Amino acid sequence: MAPSRCPACDVDYLYGHEGRTxxxxxxxxxxxxxxxxxxxxxxxxxxxxxxxxxxHRLHRIAQPFIDRCNADRAITTE
Ligand SMILES: [Zn+2]
Incomplete structure (x- = not known):
């Protein structure tokens, strides 16, 4: 189950369209x-x-990609 809000900027990811979310x-x-x-x-x-x-095995595999993505983000949002 994906989170409904961003843990960093708190934007709400959910929106309704034709009765579905x-x-x-x-x-x-x-x-x-x-x-x-x-x-x-x-x-x-x-x-x-x-x-x-x-x-979880995939948590460990994802970690360096997440770290790199957030490091790049820190540079571009400076
Ligand atoms: Zn965000």
Whole structure:
């Protein structure tokens, strides 16, 4: 279950369309690591954060990608 708000900027990802609820959250894939979303990013502020719980194999694999994404974000938002 994806979070409904950004942990960094607190924007609400959810919106309704024709009676259904959708999320603007972005699932980031890393080909060759996992066939699907490895972690999340915020479409508004670019913050990257975990999809998988701590201790999960994919949490460990996602960590360096998340760190790099947030380091790049820190530079571009300076
Ligand atoms: Zn955000």
């Amino acid at each position: 959708y999320s603007r959250i972005l699932y980031v894939e890393q080909p060759g690591r996992y066939d699907g979303g490895l972690y999340f990013t915020c479409p508004d502020c670019g913050y990257a954060f975990h999809r998988w719980p701590e201790g």
